[in-house]
Structure formats: structure tokens, C-alpha cells
Amino acid sequence: MPTLTDIFAYIEAHRDESINRLIEYVSRPSISAHGIGIGETAEWLTTYLRNLGFDTEAYPTKGWPMVVGRYHRKPGKPTILFYGHYDVQPPDPLEAWVSPPFEPTIRDGRIYGRGAGDNKGQHFAQLLAIESWLKVGGELPCNVTFLLEGEEEVGSPNLAEFVTAHKELLMADLVITADGPIHEDGTPQIEYGVRxxxxxxxxxxxxxxxxxxxxxxxxxxxxxxxxxxxxxxxxxxxxxxxxxxxxxxxAPITPLERQALDNLPLDLERTMAGVGMTELDGPPEVPFYDRIACRxxxxxxxxxxxxxxxxxxxxxxxxxxxxxxxxxxxxxxxxxxxxxxxxxxxxxxxxxxxxxxxxxEPSRTPLESPFAQPLHRAIVKAQGVEPYHIPSLGGSLPDYVYTKILGIPAFVVPYANADERNHAPNENIIIECYINGIKTGAALLEELAK
Ligand SMILES: [Zn+2]
CATH class of the missing domain: 3.30.70.360 (Alpha-Beta Plaits)
Known part of the structure; x- marks a missing residue:
């Protein structure tokens, strides 16, 4: 088994190649709302995963296919289900883009293009992490299933049905999604739930x-x-x-959740001024982050x-x-x-x-989960920074398909910068965030395999 130092060295040595390959991926339009390029992108991913040695199939749904790739060769080791989505938002309005949305361009240390952050740059970082392990050591330290959806940007209309019908195929010890932004102060974060x-x-x-x-x-x-x-x-x-x-x-707030919520940075004045608020909704005694995560x-x-x-x-x-x-x-x-x-x-x-x-349905994985500390350690090893722990996002995503249908803990570990401009013109990912994502993905495999 290679060490994480070997893997990080490989990732550093292949920096430019990783950037160029993401550029190639982002240059493939895959707009679910308009049905553009989706089938071709699913096929491209299927070929990619097969070349990695994953047992891979694109499963048809009533909408766009689910690409599932499995590497299950480590009996006795945990199985990680990675979820991502290969569809992107429509790029309109086109005239607001500095460079064309499907001609990815590097400016000021960022890759600009539709899907760079949401979500191609993030799940591709995870795929390159897996590839790095395979290239350096010939094997992965644990079992991996990759689920890539083509309809996330139109509300995942077939995800729950697909997961329900393929429980055995997708069953894992935990699910990790790399999507959404890290904290605006640049700190990585682990998200345990959604409303x-x-x-x-x-x-x-x-x-x-x-x-x-x-x-x-x-x-x-x-x-x-x-x-x-x-x-x-x-x-x-x-x-x-x-x-x-x-x-x-x-659900009552657990001691670890209390600690995590109290640890989140807050500049209330700035937050309020940003949207022109002069007061908060009640009840007045409830702390800011409790309102979003736990009420x-x-x-x-x-x-x-x-x-x-x-x-x-x-x-x-x-x-x-x-x-x-x-x-x-x-x-x-x-x-x-x-x-x-x-x-x-x-x-x-x-x-x-x-x-x-x-x-x-809402979804919440307790911070007491035995996978929380390995995830924390992986981020520290890869990025040298202690992540924030977010008990729940305020918004709603279909994480319940994992926590309630598969009955497994679900974690979101975002890799993209807070100003990724997802869904907007000039979507981008900071190259450093992307490379950090590859390293974090590699470290996750090792820490979770323990
Ligand atoms: Zn999106």
C-alpha cells in the first residue's frame, strides 16, 4: 500500500494534467433542462470509470441515466458511496460570460466554465483521487461505489425511485457528496444534514x-x-x-452539535446589512445557526x-x-x-x-457518527486546516434517499470556493480548491479504510 505522502506527490506531479482533464470534461455541455449532451456525457463517464477498472453501467431512468461504477475488491473494508451529478445548469444569459461557458478558460488561478464548480470539478476531483491511488499503488484501500446523476439540476425527479429499486447495488457504509461551496472564509466544512x-x-x-x-x-x-x-x-x-x-x-441538539454550532463564525451585522435587514425573526433567544440547522x-x-x-x-x-x-x-x-x-x-x-x-424529507446524520472523525482527519491531512462541522444546511436536498431509504449516514464535503458562482454566469472553481479536493478525496479513502 502506498502512503498518503506518495499519493500527494503523484497529485502534485500531475497538477497540469488534472487541470487539462477537467477543462476537457467541462467543455462537454450536459444541460439537463434542455436535454443537451447528457447521453454523450453519461457515456464518456461510463468509459472513464470502466477504464479505471470499475464495474460500470449507465442505468436508464424515466429521465437521464444514472451512471454507477463499483470497485468492490476489499472484503472486510468499508464501502464508500460517492454521489455527484454530471448535468449542469443552462448557461444563460450568455452575454454575461467573460469567456464562453463551454470553452473553459483559466484566469487568475480559476477555471471558468459551466459546471466547473457545480458539480463536475468536485466529483471529478474525487475520481482523480481514486485514479491517483490506482496509479500509485494498483489498488484502493477500501470499496467504492460511484453514483453520478444526470438530473440533479432539474430536481432529481428519479433519484428516490432509483435508489429504492437498487438498494443492494448502492448499499454502502456511508455516502459522501462533494457539492456546494466551502465556507466563505475559505475554511473547508463537513455538512451532516439538510432541512x-x-x-x-x-x-x-x-x-x-x-x-x-x-x-x-x-x-x-x-x-x-x-x-x-x-x-x-x-x-x-x-x-x-x-x-x-x-x-x-x-430532534434535540446533541452536545457535539451544540459545540459545532457555537464554533461557526458569525458576523451578524455584516450578514444583516448584506440583505438590508434591521431585525431578526423570532424567537429572540435562539442562536443564529440553531435557527438554520435545528429549527x-x-x-x-x-x-x-x-x-x-x-x-x-x-x-x-x-x-x-x-x-x-x-x-x-x-x-x-x-x-x-x-x-x-x-x-x-x-x-x-x-x-x-x-x-x-x-x-x-429532511436528513440528519449525527455528528457522533464514527465516520465524522476520519473525515475530519482526512481534511486536516490534505489541507492542513480544521474544517467546520455544519449539523444541517438551511436548504433542502434529497439526502434522505441515503439516510432514510438506504439507512446510511450521509456527509457533504464541498470542494468548491464560496464564490464559485454556481447557476450564474462566470461559474468557476479556484484551481487550488480543485487540487485540494483531489488530495482530500485521496485522504478520505485512507482514513475511512482504517
Ligand atoms: Zn446546481
């Missing part, structure tokens, strides 16, 4: 037609007031969700009904609705949240109809 989301509408009805607010005011029921009254029982002025059965689901939310996305035009119109509208979303955290489930909301609405105002638009 879920439940989207729903509340519809209120009154008479069968809009009415005169003088002739009918005081007689006809008022749908918009009904909604106001109901909403006021769902979240109070302190900012607390008051629907019975919601907060009860929230559910109830947001009114839109309140619709009645007259909103110029001047006055003394109308008594006959209907109205609100669109809401609830962000779910560890311990919570879509089914339990929907049931709690339905029960609460039925108790407060049974005339209001609830329409659930859709949702995504």
Missing part, C-alpha cells in the same frame, strides 16, 4: 360570489379574515410555531385574494388562499407534519381546505 420542506396551500371560501362590503359586510363570512385568524394560531408574534405536534418532533420554519410564501389595484374597491371577496412552506429539521417527517397541520386546521377552522403541493 426538508413541505409546501402547502390554505384555501378559504365565503359566498359563491364577491359581494358589496356595505350591503353584505357583517353578514357574509370573510375568507381573508378566516385565513388571518387561522395563520395567527400557527405561528405567534414571538416567532414560535404553535401548531401542536410540530416542535415536539424536533423548523413556517413561511407564508404568498397571500392571495381580493382587490389589490389602485384606489379603493369596497369589495367583500368570496375566496382567498395562502401559500406556505414549512422547513423540516432532523427528527421530523413529512407525514407527521402534514397530519399535525391538518389536525390543527380542522380544530381551528374546518371550513379551510388544505392542499399539499409536495415535499422533501
Amino acid at each position: 426538508g420542506v413541505l409546501s402547502f396551500e390554505l384555501h378559504a371560501k365565503g359566498a359563491n360570489t364577491d359581494l358589496h362590503s356595505g350591503n353584505w359586510g357583517g353578514i357574509a363570512p370573510q375568507p381573508l379574515w378566516k385565513l388571518v385568524h387561522l395563520l395567527s394560531t400557527m405561528k405567534n408574534a414571538r416567532g414560535e410555531i404553535t401548531i401542536p405536534g410540530i416542535m415536539e418532533q424536533v 423548523p420554519t413556517l413561511t407564508i410564501n404568498g397571500f392571495h385574494g381580493g382587490y389589490g389595484g389602485p384606489g379603493s374597491k369596497t369589495v367583500l371577496p368570496c375566496s382567498g388562499f395562502v401559500k406556505c412552506d414549512m422547513r423540516l429539521v432532523g427528527g421530523m417527517s413529512l407525514a407527521a407534519c402534514e397530519a399535525a397541520i391538518r389536525a390543527h386546521c380542522a380544530a381551528v377552522d374546518p371550513s379551510i381546505e388544505i392542499i399539499v403541493e409536495g415535499g422533501m
